Amino acid sequence: MALPKPQKVLTLSESSYLVEVLKGMVLTMGHLIKNIFDQDRFRTIEYPDVRKPMTARYRGAHRLLLRPDGGLKCVACMCCPTVCPAKCINIVAGEAENDPAEKFPITFDIDMLRCIYCGFCVEACPKDAIRMDTKIYEINAYTRSDMVHSKAYMVNLMDGLKPEAGAAYRAEQGLAPDGYTNADSAPEGSPR
Amino acid sequence: MSEFWLDMLVVVLRCVFSVAFVMNIVPLMIWGERKGAAYIQDRPGPNRAPIDLPNPADLPRLLSAALRGEPLDYKPVVSLRAAGLIHTLTDVVKLAFKEDITPDHVEKFYWFIAPVIAMSIALCTFAVVPFGDSFLGYNLQVSSLDGGLLFVLAMTSLGVYGIMLAGWASNNKFSLLGGLRASAQMVSYELAMGLSAVVVFLSAGSVSLAEITRQQGEALSIFGLVEIPALNWNVFSPFGLLAFILFWVAVFAETNRTPFDLPEGEAELVGGYHTEYSSFRFALFFMAEYANMIVAAAVTATMFFGGYNVPLFSGAFLRENADMVLAVLGLGAIPAFLGLAVVAWKRRGRPFYAAIPSDDPRRNEPAFFTAVWLGAAAAHGGLGVAGLMGGLTGLSALVGVEGLGADLLVFVLHVSSLGVKVLIGGWIFIWVRWTLPRMRYDQLMNLGWRYMLPIALVNVFCAAGWIILRHELFA
């Protein structure tokens, strides 16, 4: 087997390795000593305790918004599943009998395993019914089926199943998010 | 009869001590490896696994709950992370409880004994390393073999069997390649290693490690002009230094450490010889690597750096001035521990503590460590005062054994001296690993056969000439 030839003729000190090795070791030791005496040099974020501030436009987990009367804003127009490049949104539309909106999603599931967080669904929504402004990025579960976020989950995302996310959200925004109403205050019989 | 049992007890104690010495440094080394790597690479490294200490007031309740076999639920007061030291502990727990998988295709018998060989050989080698001059007349060495150094060389050769068997018995081409590399590497570097050791034989006139160490405790004479006490280390002779460098490089190859860790070259060999191992069998290989490093560092320290000898202070000197030494060391340690306490206390201001909730038990960690260091300072102060008041002489008189106190102090100092040398050696292993990239296999062989072997050969002859010359000139 032909071995690759060295590109450059090494000087004696280089080819004896020793000097170069010692130079390298001085470099690494320099880093070590600097880091021992000044630990603020680390760029590491101690994640669960210290969190990176998310930008205002960060796309996190989806949430569904409610109308002021407590009904779901979504009217199942199918714009989001149409634009979704990952085909992760599954909506079954139904007729809302006593609602002027007429149409509502019987099921509204987002398969977060498929979602690529492109935000097209938010852009496409004519009703401002879906947003990705929760800044929730810890989207995880023990089963595949739990990774499918249901309508009930996404409506209550801020207060119901992820209270800590809701608290963090309001603390950061300084107010309740726009269009957000507590799930418990929704009147009886409104479509969910 | 009782003398026989006493001897037996001493033998057992020596064995236990030597194993404990190695096995206690292993977790420290693993921690040093991780934290050192992290700091060299500008990151904080392991710092999360905690031990949650309960409020002492809860202890009786928890104890009774534990006795009844009930779950222990308590609100921790201090969450002890100790800069990542706990991670080593959790690793042991993890490795011990992981599923132990035996693949169908392995050669069962050899596969089972390979990690045992690797680990036990590493521990056996330490048997001939002296860890103190004497304690009440007993040798501080498991086995005072006359051919101690030869035993070391023999054992390091055997050590590769564990890896070779693992590689072969795994019945897997990657593992087999790892095993082959290990054995080829061992054969190549053992020659340079043995020849470097010959220089030490020649200067000591003996292959007994106890004798070699004892000689290194004598005064270093520079051309008969100046004498430096207790510093006659082999590394301070011209050919000894070269022999040390060759020996140390060969040790890297023998212990399969970077830049010579080709047997487990994960980029090309998956996991190398331990690809098929999991759970505690893997842990044995893992620990054997560190045990090998510790033993190699201990042997190197013994051969070239005076072994257990405290530099500048001979054993006889320390024994004569035991109380004064204790006083100086004890009182001298106080500022060091106070400094550590200050550092620990100041860590409360780090951004991390600002980010965690106010009732997080990790918040109390700086205070806990401040207390620990203050306690250590107080304890050392106490020892210093005891030394000032002649406590060691008093102890000997109290027990009624001549020189017990002084021997105790010298034992501790010698073991510490060896321990510090081993840790420095171990740190160099780590430091080199996180500095140098892995060598290519042909480079490895080139270095071993075409450079190190000739240099080592020439060095032996030169060293022999030098020794004769020195005898003629200065004896």
Next chain:
Amino acid sequence: MPKVKINDVEIEVPAGTNMIEAAKLAGFDIPHYCYHPHLSIAGNCRMCMCEAETPRGPVLDIACNMQAREGLAIRTESDKVKAVRKSVMEFLLVNHPLDCPICDQSGECRLQDYYMDHGQYDSRGIEAKVGKHKRQDIGDLIVLDAERCVQCSRCVRFGDEVTGTGDLRLMNRGDHTEIGMFPGTRLEHDYQGNLADICPVGALTNKDFRFERRVWYLRETDSVCTGCSTSCNTKVCHQEGEVFRTLPRRNDDVNRSWMCDPGRQCNSGVGSLDRILRPTVDGVAVPDAFETLAARIKAAGAGRTGFVMGSGASLEANWALLQVVKANCPGAKVFSVAGNNAGAIAKSDGLLMDADKNPNSAGVALLAAWFGGIGGAEDLRAADLSLLVVLEDDIITRLGGNPAEAIAYFGTHNNPTAELASIVIPVAHVVEMDATYVNRQERVQRVRRATNPQGEAVPAYQALEKLGAALGRAPGTSMPTATFSAMARAVPRMNGLDYKALGASGRLLAPTVQPVAPAAPVAEAK
């Protein structure tokens, strides 16, 4: 024929052609709402406004009411025309609720389409929109949303001119005008579905399809209605193997643009629970029933085996049946039984619905005449048969009893015959195969495969091919094109028909029996 000039393109069109159609022939699309080729000209949407050259100079007029005459020249894309269209669009949308997200029409809505080309985009509207009645239940098939209406009056004219019921009316004046029914009345006729089809916006939508699926997901496949012997041309709208609706397809010779409501249901059973999904022998599902059937036919003997042609089955399937009989059971009797299947309502009106609910009665008659010696219902009752092979037709209902000792049934759905049959073989539904049917006008029309067959069903002609193979001689009918070519060669009245050339609107059979062309002389080998 007069020559007209559209955007400087000269074209010759039949006299009396309106300019929307003429422009279409010339390759220009004039937007329109109220104009419909099969309804009278109302001229009230004003969307088809275009510029006509007159001696007085260019004049704006509606294209739908402009009839072709020699020398007429119009412009459809001039700046003036575009400005007018923009104004008309703005006017039509003044009171439109813009509830596209919940409107079933979106995706096929003329308002949406034309707004893209001629929209105002920057709304000038500051007044509140006039609210009208939404979600009105006006018939069994139709939901009316008066807010979305653009008052094109197509539905009104449909009621007046096609069904003659005159039930929908424009009411009130000005911007309060809305479409509605007389109080207390509902749509009663059988052509309600067409209202939803002709409505260019979302005012009239179909209840059956309400909120089922967005139209842009659906793929359309040309097909033919199998609800009766009229065989209206249809478009089958389906997504991922599921059929969602059946719409009429324009064929001026058959159904114009219309279709009856029962016909819209003719494909609703594609995925229904009573589909036959796997072959069964004596009630037990088996992987392959053809060997068993062949063995039973052989055991019964040609003399005691009967075959029934299917007036619900395709031309190819009936041909395959006859070929199987001809090749394998020369002595066996073949029957054809008129009548309707269980559940069919033999309703007939002057429009499209026919009392004969079989799509291929004429095709069966054609092949029967060609084959000769086909028995009718009385012959079948009288015959002493141990095994009767039935192709798709519900023979038990038609005869009112079981004529044979055992029945082997090739069918799509469970029915009295399938329940009685000892061997049942699933065949493909009409939307699941390529085939041809002959309607009561003796028009040969194609259906196309829209979805994959359910279960283990295959098209009937392929099933019969397998039966023929099991009996010994396969009829060679596995491909519809080859089968049709064979028929066109063999059956005199089909001579000259080409499967590919049937096109979208079909071809009529030759009216009389033509002499068979002499076979081409075989070239002698050198």
